Amino acid sequence: MLKKRNIFILLGVLAVLAGCEQQTEVPIEVTEEVQTVSLDSSQIGVENPETPAAAEPVTDVSENGTVSEDELPAQEEEPEIPPVSTYTIVYTGDVCLQSGVTNTYRASGVNGVIGEKLLQELTGADYTVINNEFCFSTGGAPEDKQYTFRADPADVSLLKEMGVDLVSLANNHALDYGTVALSDTFVTLDDAEVAYMGAGETEERAADMITVDVNGYKIGYMAASRVYPTVEWNVLNRQPGMLPAYDPAYLAQVVEEKAKECDYLMIYLHWGIERAEHPESYERSLAQLLIDSGADAIIGSHPHVMQGVEYYRGRPIFYSLGNFVFNKTIGRTAFIRATIDMEAAEAAGADDLSDYVTWQMIPCSASAYCTEELSSPGDMEAFYNYMRSISYDVDYDNETGEIQSLNAEVTVEDENAGE
Secondary structure (H helix, E strand, C coil): CHHHHHHHHHHHHHHHHHHHHHHHHCCCCCCHHHHCCCCCHHHCCCCCCCCCCCCCCCCCECCCCCECHHHCCCCCCCCCCCCCCEEEEEEEEEECCCHHHHHHHHHHCHHHCECHHHHHHHHHCCEEEEEECCEECCCCCCCCCCCCCEECHHHHHHHHHCCCCEEECCCCCCCCCHHHHHHHHHHHHHHHCCEEECEECCHHHHCCCEEEEECCEEEEEEEEECCCCCHHHECCCCCCEECECCCHHHHHHHHHHHHCCCCEEEEEEECCCCCCCCCCHHHHHHHHHHHHCCCCEEEEECCCCECCEEEECCEEEECCECEEECCCCEEEEEEEEEEEEHHHHHHHCCCCHHHHEEEEEEEEEEECCEEEECCCHHHHHHHHHHHHHHCECEEECCCCCEEEECCCCCCHHHHHHCC
């Protein structure tokens, strides 16, 4: 009897053990529901008898209770421009969306303001830059000056349709309705994803160099103004404000610092005398100083008319591109195009892109608030003959508008010495 009893006890123990094994097998099967289990910080480093070891949570939690870097949402990187054989940059002169322009735009769309062929040139460029000769705002109060310009922020869509990538706010109209309107302009352009230069809420922002990376080269853009009605527009005196060009030494220092951070630097300057056909002597001296400080091209605006071109140390100086979209009628204007041979520069391992840039000037005119590219050979020849007459040792190809320097080394001091 004892032996039978022992046998029954042994069989009972074995049955219990077998039952335990069956119970522990069920949760070990990994299902989708188990895979989504996560632990709170109180469970870190503590065995949980209710959670089988095989059912590890997908979320990787570190010892201090934080999610590992591998599990953090991936941050969006700025899109890089794919490698290109050439890179084109277009500059225009003054753009002012005054009522005549905006009324035409609302009635006829972008083609009522920009001719079809010209629009293809602007939107087809890799990067398009204008002088924004007004503020985007419905607020603020007009400054005490003869002309004040502003546009409804909704009309920023015209710039987008024109293919504008970057605007200069360093001019004598961006603060026409005070600092409130200038700040509104920053917001409007930011929201529209149009970059701006030459003005900012701080000196640092106003002096910012806008850069674009192309095939490993960094192309830089800056702007400054030597024309504004009061010193309060100077960002050094009141903020927001614009980067000043009145002190050549100050601007040269800023340019020298920025030039070290890029491979090709262009400066858009607001300067000169309205309606004057030729630049002032200070403009020529300032342009040469900035090139000596590291600038690779100088583009000018403010006179509202075309002025000549010259080269200094192989770098172009465009003293004024005139009005581009502004008045009902514009007899003579143009856009300029820089084409950088990136393939050749890379093949040569060039540090300086200046030797690989071709500049063209394409003539335009406007009527009924619509700016169009000239197409008549006679009109184009007349335009280039005029530009030859006001430029400094520069020639133009009548068909392509390519600009050729005939004597790049003449300086203002050299000319003065010969008088």
